[in-house]
Every structure is written in structure tokens, then in C-alpha cells.
Amino acid sequence: MATPEFIRSLRASAGQQLLWLPGVTAIVFDDAGRVLLGRRSDNGKWSLIGGIPDPGEQPAACAVREVHEETAVHCVPERVVLVQALEPVSYPNGDICQYMDISFRCRAVGGEARVNDDESLDVGWFEVDALPQLNEFALHRIKLALSDTPTWYDPIPSL
16 A cells, blocks of 8 residues: 555654554445445455545545545545544554544445556455455444444443
8 A cells, every 4th residue: 555645754753653543444335235345456355445534634535535546436425434443553664553444435426446546456346245255344334334323433431
């Protein structure tokens, strides 16, 4: 995955210490109810589309941008599905990041799904009952996006 320039600038002074960063995930459905997935070039696995907002960029706008940049699909965010602080991630170069993920249910409104950048090996629409192997992160978000439940967040421990 390409590292945004603003993060490279932060790393120049912060080194490899933990960076707390925003992240967005887009769960995009077409009119047939299929979900859009990309097969990542960094690990070869199928996943939902997502990324890091640029400084000052609104999370929903980031979701729309990332979907188009990676898949050439135009989408419209419909609702926030989930807000969750993820566990820290240690990258092979030693950098450590922790993300606050905001996941959006989105509706495709145009474009043809195709690989549109170097972050994906493949892009495709999948029936919800015929998904490729996905991690729990993606499966949980797809399940929530298909429901009409309120926005999900980790429960607050009893005081």
C-alpha cells in the first residue's frame, strides 16, 4: 500500500513510534446486492476497500475517493456502519500504527469495477452468500452493513 506523503513527513520526525491515524472502510453494494472487493497487491488477499483520509478530508469523502482510486467505481455513502479503534499494527519496516476505523455502507452509482491502481491485483463484485475467503474484519463489517442496526461500536465497560 502506498504511504501518504503526510505520513512520510510525520515519520521523518516521529521515527517508528506508534502513530494514531484515522482510517475508513467502504462496504459497497451494487443494485443486485453484491459487495465490491479488491484483492490486495501487498498480501494477495481479498478485502474491503479502504484507506487513510488526507489531512482535512472528511471520512465519507475519503471512502468515495478510495473506492474510485482503487476500483474505478463511483459510490455514495449511505450510513456509518461502525466506529472502532483497531489494535496496533507493526509493519515489516518497523513502523507502528493504530487506526480509528470508520466504516461506511455505500451504494455504487457508476463506473465499471476494474483494477485502477497498483494497490490491487484484482477487483470484483461478489454475491454475499458466495464470498471469497475474507478475514473477520471484513465479514463483521459486511454483516453490519446488511443489517438495519444502529452504528456499531465497542461497548463501554460497566463502571
